[in-house]
Amino acid sequence: MSIRAVLLITLIVLGQAGWCPLARAVLPDEMLSNPLLEARARTISQDLRCLVCQNQSIDDSNAPLARDLRVLVRERLKAGDSDEAVVAYVTARYGDFARLNPPFQANTWLLWLGPLAVVLVGGGGTVWWLRSRAGAGALGAASQSLSAEEQSRLAEVLGRKG
Amino acid sequence: MTAHRLLFLLPLLIFGTLAVWFAEGLGRDPHLVPSALIDKPVPSFALPALPGYAHGLTSADLATGEPQMLNVFASWCVPCRAEQPVLLRLAREQGVALRGLASRDKPEDAAAWLATAGNPFRSVGADVDNRVAIDFGVYGAPESFIIDGEGRIRYKHIGPLTPEDVRQTILPVLAQLKRH
Numbered sequence: 001m002s003i004r005a006v007l008l009i010t011l012i013v014l015g016q017a018g019w020c021p022l023a024r025a026v027l028p029d030e031m032l033s034n035p036l037l038e039a040r041a042r043t044i045s046q047d048l049r050c051l052v053c054q055n056q057s058i059d060d061s062n063a064p065l066a067r068d069l070r071v072l073v074r075e076r077l078k079a080g081d082s083d084e085a086v087v088a089y090v091t092a093r094y095g096d097f098a099r100l101n102p103p104f105q106a107n108t109w110l111l112w113l114g115p116l117a118v119v120l121v122g123g124g125g126t127v128w129w130l131r132s133r134a135g136a137g138a139l140g141a142a143s144q145s146l147s148a149e150e151q152s153r154l155a156e157v158l159g160r161k162g
Numbered sequence: 163m164t165a166h167r168l169l170f171l172l173p174l175l176i177f178g179t180l181a182v183w184f185a186e187g188l189g190r191d192p193h194l195v196p197s198a199l200i201d202k203p204v205p206s207f208a209l210p211a212l213p214g215y216a217h218g219l220t221s222a223d224l225a226t227g228e229p230q231m232l233n234v235f236a237s238w239c240v241p242c243r244a245e246q247p248v249l250l251r252l253a254r255e256q257g258v259a260l261r262g263l264a265s266r267d268k269p270e271d272a273a274a275w276l277a278t279a280g281n282p283f284r285s286v287g288a289d290v291d292n293r294v295a296i297d298f299g300v301y302g303a304p305e306s307f308i309i310d311g312e313g314r315i316r317y318k319h320i321g322p323l324t325p326e327d328v329r330q331t332i333l334p335v336l337a338q339l340k341r342h
Contacts, residue, residue, distance in 0.1 A: 052302055065292070093199070093297060094299050095198035
């Protein structure tokens with residue numbers, strides 16, 4: 001195999017994995033003929049949790065329930081529902097857990113703001129600690145310079161190495 | 163030790179708290195997701211009967227003034243087989259009104275399964291395309307819903323019912339609903 005063929009195959013494989021989201025679990029018979037609606041359905045289903053496998057979206061999952069929900073999403077879209085209405089339709093039955101991207105609301109503020117709080121507390125603590133250390137260093141500057149004995153020992157070690 | 167020194171214990175304290183919290187979370191079953199439909203009325207539906215049976219199942223059947231239990235089952239569902247003796251005893255010995263939802267199942271298969279295993283249900287709806295189960299927020303058979311006399315969902319059990327589940331939750335919940 002020539003190097004060119006290898007490169008071409010690598011590019012194709014990487015291309016599909018990276019920026020070309022091909023149909024995954026979605027079967028051709030589920031797809032809508034209207035490409036605009038189908039694109040909306042794909043976007044919505046990528047944010048809906050497959051409740052059987054839990055960490056896959058319904059767009060990814062081969063579970064029968066995921067298929068049912070994909071078909072349902074497309075039916076709601078065909079009936080003229082907005083994207084929000086479709087998601088609301090699913091969460092009315094399965095709860096907010098069905099959303100892979102949880103909304104910011106009363107019971108999720110800790111989830112969203114928690115990491116920020118950890119960074120602020122940790123970062124603030126680090127700054128405070130470094131400052132207090134620098135302050136202590138300025139006060140005890142004398143202790144940072146070497147004594148005569150240490151100087152001669154240092155010269156000896158450096159001299160031996162050099 | 164000064165307060166300043168004690169501050170160094172703070173990260174350890176935070177770590178300890180989080181560790182206990184997360185350890186507790188690890189012990190939980192992630193499949194036991196609380197139902198979004200508790201205290202809501204049952205979705206409206208009307209399902210045909212299984213072949214050989216006179217009655218199907220409608221939402222009106224679930225609001226008859228008496229608390230009932232709706233069981234989602236299927237002939238292909240293995241845990242449902244383990245649960246069946248429990249359901250039969252619940253219906254025959256405790257006199258609980260049970261209704262069945264044959265989820266994603268061929269009606270003739272569901273009827274054949276009930277003929278061999280025994281039928282604990284007053285009536286069964288054939289939910290061939292799984293739509294009614296989705297309206298109930300069902301993840302997968304078996305699931306059981308306790309519904310009060312006015313047709314509101316009051317409790318949901320995920321997975322096969324064991325005799326302990328019946329003794330510890332199902333019967334007490336039903337008894338409480340009967341009193342009101």
